Amino acid sequence: MNFNRLCMPTLRFIKTTASQCNDKEESGTTGEKEKGGRMPKHVAIILDGNRRWAEKRGLGPSQGQEAGARTVMENVKDYFSMGINTVSLFAFSTENWGRPGDEVKYIMDMFEKIVKSEMPNLRRYGVKVSVIGKRTNIPESLLHLIGEAEEATKNNKEKQLIVALDYSGKFDILQACKSLAEKAKNGLINVEDIDENLMDKELMTSCSEFPNPDLLIRTSGEQRISNFYLWQSAYTELYFPSVLWPDFGGAEYLEALDWYQKKQRRFGLRV
Incomplete structure (x- = not known):
């Protein structure tokens, strides 16, 4: 996908709106600051729909996972557009260990390949990599690569x-x-x-300056967060596009940001 060719008009619109809003925010009240136009600092994404994408095409689950991984690699740089600091990807839940063994092994092997192939790009883009989760069942070879990635990028801010x-x-x-x-x-x-x-500091997301997502995107049309960021999502804006994850490209991401900009965030207050 040529992200710039397809999406630059929308990108310019969002950047302009965000800039105007940020200028106003410096002198506005808390309520005024949350009235729309503001870009999220933390976007969380539940990468859902890989298997359904494969089934619709008569393909196997592994091919769906591969297509989903390709979507991440093709678009990861653009996820940080417009001042977004933190992007979280829900790549594999604890419950996913219950899937067929060959599918789980394929996913773990795929993660290893992605870390190896994408690390040079992430370092070049100045992205800090953090992996959160239990780690007790993760293969040693993958854990080693994760450790190397986190160490190599730890100074990026x-x-x-x-x-x-x-x-x-x-x-x-x-x-x-x-x-x-x-x-x-x-x-x-x-x-x-x-x-x-104190609770925030003990959660795994304490690795980020912005631990609580402003916007959570779950693809595939499912409207639940499936045990992801239960504490952190107390006041997160939830966006549920019907598109399956492998088809969620730059244009779809910009639509999500545009949707977020139009929201009025109250945090339980009347503004």
Whole structure:
């Protein structure tokens, strides 16, 4: 896809609108700042629909996963357009281990190939890579590559790619609670001091300056978040396009950002 040729008019419109809004925000109230036109700092994406995409074409699940991976690699640089700092990709949930063994092995092997092939590009783009999740069942060879990728990109600040691999929102909250309980038990913190800020610091998304997504996109038309970012998505705008993930290109991404710009974010307040 030639992203610039297809989408530059829309891109210029969004950039102009975002710039005008940001200029107004400097002197506006909190309510005024959230009235639309503002770009998200953190976009989370649930990459859904790979298998259905393959089935519609008479292909196997592995070919759908490969097509989905190709979509990520072709568009990852553009996900950070217009000042977006953090992009999270829900690539493999803890529940996905229940899929057929050959499909899971293919996905793990595919992740290894992607890390190897895309690391030079991500370093060149100045993207910080963070992988969150349990890691206990991840193959050692993949864990080694993940460690290398995180180390090589750790000093990048303006763009961060979070890949959720063997991730569970429930587990994330549970491990954070256990960590806070252990710290309280050892006298490192007082129970009465535990608040949302301390909780945020214990969650896996604490690796980002913007841990809570402003916009969450789930492709394929399914309208649920499937155990992804349960704590972090309390006030996230949820966008559910019907397009299957392998077909979610630059134009579809810009449509999601345009939709977000038009939202009035209240955070439970009346503005």
